[in-house]
Amino acid sequence: MNDVHALSGAYAVDALDDIERMHFERHLAECAECRHEVDSLREASGILTEAAPVAPPAALRERLLADIATVRPLPPLVQEVPRRSRRFPLLVAAAAAVVAMVGVGGVVAVTQPWEDGSSVPEAGEVVVTPKAVTEVLQAPDAESVTRTFEDGAKATVTRSVSLGQAVIITEGMADPGEGLVYELWLQRDGRMKAAGFMPKGPDNVVLLSGDAATAEAVGITVEPEGGSNTPNFESAVVIDFAKA
């Protein structure tokens, strides 16, 4: 990406696609100048609404006021927990009722290295355009669960039942270690089925292989490079769709 700063205007008016937005937001977290610029450009775009106000129907006001009576306002954001070093990867084993695992045959890792092409697909991998990812993220029935790890890393799984696919987006994942890899799994009826690998690097977007429509959860484990037949439960993190 040539100049990420130049996206500030498009970001301010929601004119980025999901993946660009994710990237830019990561940049924003580190660039005070862009944050300031985005804020000021949003003031400017807001001005545009002065030109054509339209009174909404009164019934809408009534519905809304009835709604808020049943919804609790969120608490303010308080001081964030300081990030710890990302020396070692995963966290708390989630264990769950992860029992056995079924056939591995023909696992395909599906990744999209959109940025610099640094992660070259290995033999047997299928590279999917971001379009497939975007479709899942934008599906009307998309549901997401985010898991924040002890070291501050984050993994968000978004699934669309109608598309039968799930996407995992990670941020700040620790390196799994020399000769190791993060393997992804889809859990169905308590069993884990291999669903691909995370490429190297802390931040990734991966379309899981396999039918995600009926999956109950996504598992992430640390395995020797090349993957395992059965998940290493010691390292397992399970992200449960029931929490979507």
Add this chain to the structure above:
Amino acid sequence: MTEPRLTVAGDPQGSPAGGAAPPDLAELLRSSARGDQQAFAQLYDAVASRAYGLVLRVVRDPSQSEEVLQEAMLDVWRQAARFDSDRGSPLSWLLTIVHRKAVDRVRSAQASTRRDTTYHQHNQPVEHDSTAEAAHASMEARRVREALKTLTQVQREALELAYFGGYTHTEVATMLDLPVGTAKTRIRDGLIRLRDTMGVGQ
């Protein structure tokens, strides 16, 4: 309350123009965050016309627009405590939430249309009742129109397609026959000029 209101209500008397000072939106947000439903109602009255006008421009279909505005305002209620005055005005914060919801709606509708061609014909455009909005030639509207004239044509078009059309900068580039990657610059330049002309956000 059965009539749609056009005036910037929120001032307790509901009196149009003059008299009561405009409500302090930041204060209303703070009260809302503490669960004050009346403060929220005042906030709504103060911003509803601008927010709805925006949603309608993006979404077009009035019944969907109502849904979007309702969802967005419910988010505003839920997130009121997260408004940070260091980062801008309450109105800008609120319109950002509203705009994002509207854009999400048109993009997901678009995604499902692509997948399923039977999806009810683009939600057949319904003619929306524009009597209430007619000829709202307020000072503000004029000021905005004047400011927009300081933009180059391509800046203005790019900005309007993005903001009111809900298109991505890549789509805007194609629509305006611009080289890929330049629409984002036009959008940004246009916003900067608008910001500087209107003297906001500094």
